Amino acid sequence: MNYWLVKSEPSEFSFADLTREKRTLWTGVRNFQARNFLREMAQGDQVLFYHSNCNPPLVAGLAVVTKAAGPDPSQFDRNAKYYDSRSTEEKPLWFSPEIGYQRALKNVTLEQLKNCTALKGLSLLQKGSRLSVHKLSQEHFEVIIKLAK
């Protein structure tokens, strides 16, 4: 099993939104490295749901991959913000897994993550890291879950 962290701006889609909707297609990721991670996600993988671009940034809850990635429908929609003219039905560029609500977590702020020596090397904390999808080791995942208790 793999462990992931996905970022979302709470003003766009928050963990409370996921809690309400139960499941959602993770659409709109337009970065190749993040895309590769999305395609690697398998049903049952654990996903930390991170709120970015807010004050304070934090890990808000726990999600789970409910369905492996298929083509991101928003890339085909001419009127969508994430339309990509390079994509075809035969050769889609972008992929979306389905993410489901698992359980609420006590918030773990970015500051707490930074102050935790056990999380040294976490890719989210690397300088200049802007990826919206990160892969975590099981050890780092469990440390963050512990911080949320």
Next chain:
DNA sequence: GCCAACGTTGGC
């Protein structure tokens, strides 16, 4: 709102 860091684009 600022700006550092990074990714992408496109001219050459």
Next chain:
DNA sequence: GCCAACGTTGGC
């Protein structure tokens, strides 16, 4: 294939 210009991300 280089690299300058531009756009975006996201913490602060």
